[in-house]
Amino acid sequence: MSPFxxxxxxxxxxxxxxxxxxxxxxxxxxxxxxxxxxVPEDGHVLVLGAGGGLELKVFAEAQPRWHLVGVDPSxxxxxxxxxxxxxxxxxxDLVEGYIDTAPEDPFDGATCxxxxxxxxxxxxxxxxxxxxxxxxxxxxxxxxHHSFPQAEPEKTRWLHRYAxxxxxxxxxxxxxxxxxxxxxxxxxxxxxxQDVALLLEAGFEGTELFYAGFTFKGWIAxxxx
Numbered sequence: 001m002s003p004f005x006x007x008x009x010x011x012x013x014x015x016x017x018x019x020x021x022x023x024x025x026x027x028x029x030x031x032x033x034x035x036x037x038x039v040p041e042d043g044h045v046l047v048l049g050a051g052g053g054l055e056l057k058v059f060a061e062a063q064p065r066w067h068l069v070g071v072d073p074s075x076x077x078x079x080x081x082x083x084x085x086x087x088x089x090x091x092x093d094l095v096e097g098y099i100d101t102a103p104e105d106p107f108d109g110a111t112c113x114x115x116x117x118x119x120x121x122x123x124x125x126x127x128x129x130x131x132x133x134x135x136x137x138x139x140x141x142x143x144x145h146h147s148f149p150q151a152e153p154e155k156t157r158w159l160h161r162y163a164x165x166x167x168x169x170x171x172x173x174x175x176x177x178x179x180x181x182x183x184x185x186x187x188x189x190x191x192x193x194q195d196v197a198l199l200l201e202a203g204f205e206g207t208e209l210f211y212a213g214f215t216f217k218g219w220i221a222x223x224x225x
Contacts, residue, residue: 017054017114019169020162020179022213027113028058030210031142034220035109038140041065043108046134048099048127049115053081053092060088068092071102099130106136113218117146120188121198128202135223141204144211144218146187147195159184162215183215192217 017024032055039045042065047056050070059068070092072078078094085092095101110131116124131141148158159180166176183189190198192209195217199207204221211218 019171020166021114021216022165023211027144027211027213027216027218028055030218031055031111031113031144032059032062034142034210035059035111035140036063038138039063039066039109043067044105045069046102046105046107046110046131047071048102048110048112048131050081050094051077051114053084055111055113056081056092057084057088060085060091064091066091069095069103069105069107071095071097071099073098099127102130102134104134106134107139108136109140109142110135111142113142113144114216115145116143116195117187117189121190121194124188124190125198125202128198128204132203132223137223138225139223140220141223142210142218142220143199144216146183146189146215147192147217148189148215150189150191155184158215165214195219 021027035045041063044067045059047059047068047070050056050072053070056068056070059066068091070081072081073096075096078096081094082089095103112131116127119127135141149155163176163180166179167173196207196219199219199221203224205224207219207221209217210220
């Protein structure tokens with residue numbers, strides 16, 4: 001069973017990013033500000049990999065006229081998102097599925113946070129192409145996920161730093177070691193250079209790095225004008 005389908009794991013989901021992702025709240029705030037540079041006050045924003053609704057809530061609270069669409073393959077996570085949003089849920093459409101299930105509106109902006117590292121390069125490229133196809137000309141896409149050097153010894157060094165951060169944030173050392181093993185062996189990881197190349201291949205322009213937190217990187221890129 002995927003952890004995102006396990007009700008018990010989903011219930012404790014919100015604690016994970018805070019302890020595992022350096023500057024998690026800052027990452028959400030930066031994503032919001034980057035979107036707001038281009039998305040109008042009454043804009044339409046796609047959140048792919050909406051998870052438990054954490055960034056949906058941040059966006060909805062800060063931009064009361066934005067209409068948000070949150071897409072996630074886990075029904076349990078979407079239930080959590082609905083509960084997280086509370087009264088804000090009336091301004092959010094929650095869609096169960098992947099990028100091909102998402103509406104084709106087009107959107108004024110989109111995010112995909114802590115999601116793309118689950119996808120092999122070919123699926124990642126397809127997802128990026130479909131995101132670009134759903135964006136208005138010049139609209140921003142904000143992404144962030146695991147992205148660090150994949151050659152040794154750099155790969156192991158960065159994973160050890162990830163584990164050290166987790167332990168310093170209160171995660172038991174044994175759990176941090178298990179997480180590192182899972183990341184190294186189960187995730188189809190790419191280097192930052194490969195991630196940037198995929199954005200270019202998918203048709204995005206003006207890619208800029210805005211976030212770096214140990215093994216995590218974040219970029220903003222734009223649909224062609």
